[in-house]
Amino acid sequence: MSGPLLCEGRVVIVTGAGRGLGRAHALAYATEGARVVVNDLGVGLDGTPGPDSPAARVVEEIRAAGGQAxxxxxxxxxxxxxxxxxxxxxxxxxxxxxxxxxxGFLRDRMLVNLDEDDWDAVLRVHLKGHFLPLKHAAAHWRAEAKDGRTPRARVVNTSSGAGLLGSVGQGNYSAAKAGIIGLTLVAAAELGRYGVQVNAIAPAARTRMTERTFADTMAAPDADSFDAMAPENVSPLVVWLGASASTGVTGRVFETEGGRITVMEGWRPGPTADKGARWTPSEAGDTALKLLAQAEVPGAVYGAG
Structure with missing residues (x-):
């Protein structure tokens, strides 16, 4: 006999839920008993308007399976x-x-070819598109808490390996995704008093946005093999982070791909030196080189060398 549904009675908003990861998340939440608000502007990969309504199609999928959306x-x-x-x-x-x-969407260019409009558009949808829904949801939850109805609210933000390590040809996207991590940490610290937990994921999966990145792994797997790049692999963690069961988990970043989940550990003090007075430039340089020799080698930027 199956156990209780993880998100029974919860109301969940998923942005960009018409395709790819968002669609997988919306369907997974509905399967676990959530009522889902499926948001999608219906734009193309580069952010320009599309001809149909993918959000409505996902809603129909959920309703056809007996869910609410x-x-x-x-x-x-x-x-x-x-x-x-x-x-x-x-x-x-x-x-x-x-x-x-x-x-989110992509407008990839090498930095010297990256137009200001392409920078602004990607920062707008990824970073501003995280901030504004978070701001309005948080205002509601704060009001609830002040009225004595402290919620068990959850926010799951979507970063990327590009935000953790950088990605060649994606300066705008990498900057936005790194910004999302900073936003996640601040929101977790500020909103905890109102019953809100905020975490982020850095997923890797096959979507419209990653077709070129994962070109070598895009072939459909055999029927009996595990499709490690399926977006549905990411959704179980997202569902758990959005459920009451994740109580106590906040301000964290998880990398998730296929059957792997990793807790990412960000900037923290490494080797250090303190002269107790001002360095000369030569002293500072010599000291920096000694400290670097003791430090861990950073991960490689995606697409480098």
């Missing part, structure tokens, strides 16, 4: 779009428990 097509990188996203959850289901920030 509603579509939201607003632009969550605008104040009104983010506010209406939260309103949709509250007006449709009367509550909000979990926010999964997932929306």
């Amino acid at each position: 509603v579509a939201h097509g607003g632009d969550i990188a605008t104040t009104e779009g983010a506010a209406s996203l939260v309103r949709t959850a509250l007006e449709t289901y009367g509550r909000l428990d979990t926010l999964v920030n997932n929306a």
